[in-house]
Amino acid sequence: MSQHEDISKVYDLIVIGGGINGAGIAVDAAGRGLKVALLESVDFASGTSSRSSKLVHGGLRYLEYYDFRLVRESLSERERVMKKARHIVWPLRFVMPVVKQSRPAWIVRIGLFFYDHLAPRVTLQGTETVRLSKKTNRMGFREHYDKAFIYSDCWVDDARLVVANLQGAEAEGADILARTPFKNAERDGDNWLVTALDQDSGRTLKLRANVIVNAAGPWAVPIAQSVPGVTTDYSAKLVRGSHIIVPSLYDGDNATMLQIGDGRIVVTMPYENDYTLVGTTDENHPGDPRRVEITDQEQDYLLAAANKFFTRQITADDIHWTYSGVRPLFEEGKSRDDNPTTVTRDYSFKIDQGADGKGAPFLTVLGGKLTTYRRLADHVIEKLKPFLPPDIGPAHTGTSILPGADIGSEGPFAYAETLKLVFPWLPDTLRIRLARTYGSRVEKMLAGVEKLEDLGTVFGGNMTRREVDYLIENEWAASVEDVLWRRTKCGLRFSEDETKALSDYIEKARALTAPKEAAS
Ligand SMILES: Cc1cc2nc3c(=O)[nH]c(=O)nc-3n(C[C@H](O)[C@H](O)[C@H](O)COP(=O)(O)OP(=O)(O)OC[C@H]3O[C@@H](n4cnc5c(N)ncnc54)[C@H](O)[C@@H]3O)c2cc1C
Incomplete structure (x- = not known):
C-alpha cells in the first residue's frame, strides 16, 4: 500500500471519492498510463456504493420515462461488467407477476421485448412467460398472482466491485489513499495545489495535479462549492x-x-x-x-x-x-419533476476552468449508476483529453478484467467446485463464500495453508484470522465495519461480543503494522 508515501510528484489526475465512479475513473486513467491519486475520506464504498440494490441492470422501469439512452447503455454494460468481474457479478432471473390493477400485461411484454433487444445480449437469457400455478409452490407467490414474465439482469456485490477497481488502479501505479479526505484546492500556475489530510498519521498532504475529478457522489456539490474559483450553477x-x-x-x-x-x-x-x-x-x-x-x-x-x-x-x-x-x-433542468422515483438516473459532467476559462480543469461528476460506471469513466477521460498528455494510452476497460475475475467463464459457483481440488479441507460454505467474495484472489489468501486449523481464530460466522489479515494487508480494511459490512457481509452472522473481539483484533493488528508502513 502507498498509504504513507511522501507524495511530491505532479499527478495528471487527482480523483476525489472512492465510490464506484471514482474507482472506475482511477483504473481507467491509470491503465492509460496517467499518474493518478485517489482520495477517499472514510473507507472505499462507504458512501452510496455499498448501499445500492446490488443490480447491474438495464433499468426496466426507466423505459417508462423514455430514458432510452441510459437503458441501452446500461443493457450493453451488463454482460461487459459481468465478464470484468465474474466472481462478484452474475446473472439473475427476475420474476415479474402481472398485477391486474397495475400496468397491463401487453405493455409490460412490449417493454420486455425492448429490454431484450435494445442492446446485444450474448449469454443472458431472454424473457419467457409463465404460469405461477404450474410452478413448485407457485414460486412463493400468493394465489392472486398467476401470469408472470421472467427476464434477466445481474447481481453485483457493489462494495467489492469498488475494491476490485481500486486494486486494478493500484496495480497500474495509482496512489489509492483511504481515510484521506480532500480538504481544499487552489489553482497555482497551470495546475492545482490540493490539500488533503492523512487521518491515520494526522499529516497534511500537499499534492499537485493538472486536473481534479470530483467524484464524491452525494458530497460532490458541496465539495465543488467549497473550492475557490469553481462556479457551481447547479445544486443537488x-x-x-x-x-x-x-x-x-x-x-x-x-x-x-x-x-x-x-x-x-x-x-x-x-x-x-x-x-x-x-x-x-x-x-x-x-x-x-x-x-x-x-x-x-x-x-x-x-x-x-x-x-x-x-x-x-x-x-x-x-x-x-x-x-x-x-x-x-x-x-438544473435535468429532473422532469419533483418526484424522486421518476428522476433520471443518467449522468453528466461539469468542467470548470475558472473565470477566464483557461485555468486548470475541475470536473464534477453528477449522477450515475453502478451499472454504467465503466462507461462514465471512459467518458470522463475522453472529455479531459485536451488537458491530458498527448501520449495517453487507448481505452482498455471494455476488455480488461478486474483482479480476482480470472476464474473461468462458468462463474463463481463452478470456480468454487474447482477449489475443492486445491483446498479439499475447506468446508463447503466457507469455500463457496470465499470464491464468490474474492474470486481467484482466494488462492493468494490461502497460499501455503494445509489444514483448516491453520486459518487461525474464528472470529464469528466462518470468518477466520487469515481472512481478516488478508483484508487488512490487501484491501485497505481498517475497521470492523470495513471488514464485516463492506469487504464482506459477515456482519449478518456476528454477535455483539464477536464484533467487539474482532474490532479489538483489527486495532491491534493495525497498530503493529503502522510503524512498518511509515518506515517504508
Ligand atoms: C438506494 C439506492 C439503490 C441503488 N441501486 C442501484 C442498483 O441496483 N444498480 C445500479 O446500477 N445503481 C444503483 N444505485 C446507484 C448507485 O449506487 C450510485 O450511482 C453509485 O453508487 C454512486 O457512486 P459514486 O462513486 O458516485 O458515489 P459514492 O459511492 O457515494 O462515493 C462517493 C465517495 O466520496 C467520498 N467523499 C466524500 N467527501 C469526500 C472528501 N472530502 N474527500 C474524499 N472523499 C470524499 C465518500 O466517502 C464516498 O465514498 C442505487 C442508488 C441508491 C441510492
Missing part, C-alpha cells in the same frame, strides 16, 4: 432508498420485480444464502448523507409490499438488518 437534493433483510421469503435463486399499487416497483432477491433483500424506497433526504437510516414508514412500506405478494408473511420482528443509501438529485 438527496433522495434516500432503503432496504430490509429478512429470512428467505421463497425458495429458489430468482429475484422478483413487484409492481406496487402506487406505480412504484419493489425488488426482492436472495441474499447471503439464508435471507431475502427487499427494496427500495424513494424518499427525500434533507439530512446529512453520512446519517442515512430507514424510517418506520419505509420499513412498513417494504413489509407491506412483500406481504402483498408472498405466501410467507413477515412482520417488523423478522427484519434482520436494514441499510439505506442516498443518491443526489441534480437541479
Whole structure:
C-alpha cells in the first residue's frame, strides 16, 4: 500500500471519492498510463456504493420515462461488467407477476421485448412467460398472482466491485489513499495545489495535479462549492432508498420485480444464502448523507409490499438488518419533476476552468449508476483529453478484467467446485463464500495453508484470522465495519461480543503494522 508515501510528484489526475465512479475513473486513467491519486475520506464504498440494490441492470422501469439512452447503455454494460468481474457479478432471473390493477400485461411484454433487444445480449437469457400455478409452490407467490414474465439482469456485490477497481488502479501505479479526505484546492500556475489530510498519521498532504475529478457522489456539490474559483450553477437534493433483510421469503435463486399499487416497483432477491433483500424506497433526504437510516414508514412500506405478494408473511420482528443509501438529485433542468422515483438516473459532467476559462480543469461528476460506471469513466477521460498528455494510452476497460475475475467463464459457483481440488479441507460454505467474495484472489489468501486449523481464530460466522489479515494487508480494511459490512457481509452472522473481539483484533493488528508502513 502507498498509504504513507511522501507524495511530491505532479499527478495528471487527482480523483476525489472512492465510490464506484471514482474507482472506475482511477483504473481507467491509470491503465492509460496517467499518474493518478485517489482520495477517499472514510473507507472505499462507504458512501452510496455499498448501499445500492446490488443490480447491474438495464433499468426496466426507466423505459417508462423514455430514458432510452441510459437503458441501452446500461443493457450493453451488463454482460461487459459481468465478464470484468465474474466472481462478484452474475446473472439473475427476475420474476415479474402481472398485477391486474397495475400496468397491463401487453405493455409490460412490449417493454420486455425492448429490454431484450435494445442492446446485444450474448449469454443472458431472454424473457419467457409463465404460469405461477404450474410452478413448485407457485414460486412463493400468493394465489392472486398467476401470469408472470421472467427476464434477466445481474447481481453485483457493489462494495467489492469498488475494491476490485481500486486494486486494478493500484496495480497500474495509482496512489489509492483511504481515510484521506480532500480538504481544499487552489489553482497555482497551470495546475492545482490540493490539500488533503492523512487521518491515520494526522499529516497534511500537499499534492499537485493538472486536473481534479470530483467524484464524491452525494458530497460532490458541496465539495465543488467549497473550492475557490469553481462556479457551481447547479445544486443537488438527496433522495434516500432503503432496504430490509429478512429470512428467505421463497425458495429458489430468482429475484422478483413487484409492481406496487402506487406505480412504484419493489425488488426482492436472495441474499447471503439464508435471507431475502427487499427494496427500495424513494424518499427525500434533507439530512446529512453520512446519517442515512430507514424510517418506520419505509420499513412498513417494504413489509407491506412483500406481504402483498408472498405466501410467507413477515412482520417488523423478522427484519434482520436494514441499510439505506442516498443518491443526489441534480437541479438544473435535468429532473422532469419533483418526484424522486421518476428522476433520471443518467449522468453528466461539469468542467470548470475558472473565470477566464483557461485555468486548470475541475470536473464534477453528477449522477450515475453502478451499472454504467465503466462507461462514465471512459467518458470522463475522453472529455479531459485536451488537458491530458498527448501520449495517453487507448481505452482498455471494455476488455480488461478486474483482479480476482480470472476464474473461468462458468462463474463463481463452478470456480468454487474447482477449489475443492486445491483446498479439499475447506468446508463447503466457507469455500463457496470465499470464491464468490474474492474470486481467484482466494488462492493468494490461502497460499501455503494445509489444514483448516491453520486459518487461525474464528472470529464469528466462518470468518477466520487469515481472512481478516488478508483484508487488512490487501484491501485497505481498517475497521470492523470495513471488514464485516463492506469487504464482506459477515456482519449478518456476528454477535455483539464477536464484533467487539474482532474490532479489538483489527486495532491491534493495525497498530503493529503502522510503524512498518511509515518506515517504508
Ligand atoms: C438506494 C439506492 C439503490 C441503488 N441501486 C442501484 C442498483 O441496483 N444498480 C445500479 O446500477 N445503481 C444503483 N444505485 C446507484 C448507485 O449506487 C450510485 O450511482 C453509485 O453508487 C454512486 O457512486 P459514486 O462513486 O458516485 O458515489 P459514492 O459511492 O457515494 O462515493 C462517493 C465517495 O466520496 C467520498 N467523499 C466524500 N467527501 C469526500 C472528501 N472530502 N474527500 C474524499 N472523499 C470524499 C465518500 O466517502 C464516498 O465514498 C442505487 C442508488 C441508491 C441510492
